[in-house]
Amino acid sequence: MEFSSKLLQNAVNEMAQLPGVGKRTALRLVLHLLKRPKNQTEEFAKAITQFRENIKLCKNCHNISDVDLCEICSNHKRQTEIICVVEDIRDVMAIENTSQFLGHYHVLGGKISPMEGIGPHQLTIESLVDKVKAGKVEEIIFALSSTMEGDTTNFYIYRKLKDFPIRMSAIARGISVGGELEYADEITLGRSIINRVPFEQSIKNTH
Amino acid sequence: MEFSSKLLQNAVNEMAQLPGVGKRTALRLVLHLLKRPKNQTEEFAKAITQFRENIKLCKNCHNISDVDLCEICSNHKRQTEIICVVEDIRDVMAIENTSQFLGHYHVLGGKISPMEGIGPHQLTIESLVDKVKAGKVEEIIFALSSTMEGDTTNFYIYRKLKDFPIRMSAIARGISVGGELEYADEITLGRSIINRVPFEQSIKNTH
Structure with missing residues (x-):
């Protein structure tokens, strides 16, 4: 693309x-800025820059936060001994929306991915191991996406922690609530049969 | 969406x-910035702000330009007496890519759209009329998109200029080169029959 300016x-x-933004979309977005007042573009640029400059990560769970210790970690009503391991803030927001988890989080900041050049040392795995070593953790819940990278990361952490006296669990995979069996993929359906739960428990969970 | 920060x-x-950017996409884009060095975000913000602050419109054709008179308008090899009327810089770029037009452009900056509150006075129609009044224009080519708004704008300009001794034409609508007749919509196919061209001319154009 050749530009006159x-x-x-x-x-x-x-x-x-x-x-996800190609040259054509980028041009559309940039031209859109011309239709809005100048100060709106200034505010846009300012919000982005300030976010990048001043954003902090919670020193306990490494989630994005404006303060040193995020709201979840500084909430005394939450259980410190259960830690849910997630990839980034979007997963924290998704789980918080369910209101079903009252423990703490540990945000890894990504998944181990040799393809993208992300090794375990770029993630916050050491800090998770330190928490477990300190002896106050009872359970770790793995809640990474079930991709090759997610499984690798889970397994890496599992191996690091398997000699400590803690429970390690993974979130349940299965047919979504309200989902039709005939449209589910075989792997998911297969796992939902292998990991079936006692009927009384399944009633209690959905009602 | 509730944010922790x-x-x-x-x-x-x-x-x-x-x-076209919703809250979820926006979050994905913003989190992406965290994965890149800080100075890249600064450069991003700077490029956007400088563009908005310093961009000029060519005083002749109103296209986006870094200088007072854009490259096309200051090129002496181009015909000043044929003016192609377009909506914005993307249309100029598209037509320039064809290398089939050697006249000047006139960028309207939009289309008349009562729905979006855009009236003729927000566009550069007056300036086009002035050019015609000055007497150096021989032909106006309408190259707006063929929507309700495009047709309205064309007709508005046509009425303003119809008493001047100039030719007014519109770009040809028809089946795209290489296009299959059976997949074309009826209106386009119908117009391609009504506006058929002599066979000798059609050979000359495509080869």
């Missing part, structure tokens, strides 16, 4: 570096 | 004001 070209190139 | 919330809200 260097300023436009720069703006489009920068916008196109966002994931 | 005001900074994150601001950044997501600003990002979500871009067209």
Whole structure:
């Protein structure tokens, strides 16, 4: 794409570096800014820059936070001895929306992925091991997505922690509530049969 | 969506004001910034702000430009007496890519759209009329998209200019080159029959 303006070209190139944004979409987004008042673009740029400059990670769970210790970690009503291991803040938000988990989180900041050059040392795994070593953890719940990378990361952490006297569990995989069996993939359906739960328990959970 | 951080919330809200970007996509884009070095986010914000602050519109054709008179308008090899009327810079880029047009452009900056509150006075129609009044224009080519708004805008300009001694034409609508007749919509196919061209001319154009 050739542009008549260097300023436009720069703006489009920068916008196109966002994931899932190609050159054409970037041009559309940048031209949209021209239709809005100048100060709105300033505010946009300011919000993005301030976020990147000043954002903190909670020193306990490594979730995104404005303060040193995030709201969840500083909430005394939550159980400190159960830790749910997740990839990033989106998973924390999703689980918080269920209101079914009252423990703490541990945000890894990604998954082990040799393809993307992400090794265990770029994640917050050491800090999780330290928490377990300190002896106050009773259970770790793995809640990573069930991809190759997620499974690898789970297994890496499992091996690091298997000699400590803690329970380790993974969130249940199965047919979604309200889901039709005939449309489910075989692997999910198979796991839902292998990991079946006692009927009394299943009634208690859904009602 | 509830966020654990005001900074994150601001950044997501600003990002979500871009067209076609919802809250979830905005969150994904903003979290992506965290994975890149800080200076990249600074450069992103700088490019966007500088574009919005310093961008100029060519004083002749109103296209986006870094200088007062854009490259096309200042190119002496181009015909000044044929003017192609387009909506925005994307249309200019698309037509330039064909290398089939050697006249000047006139960028309207939008289409008349009562639904979006865009009237003729927000577009650069007056400036086009002035050019015609100055007497150096021989032909106007309408190249707006063939929507209700595009047709309305074409007709509005046509009425303003119909008493001047100039030709007014519209780009041809028809079956795309290489397109199959059976998959074309009826309106396009119908217009391609009504606006058929002499066979000798059609050979000359495609080979």
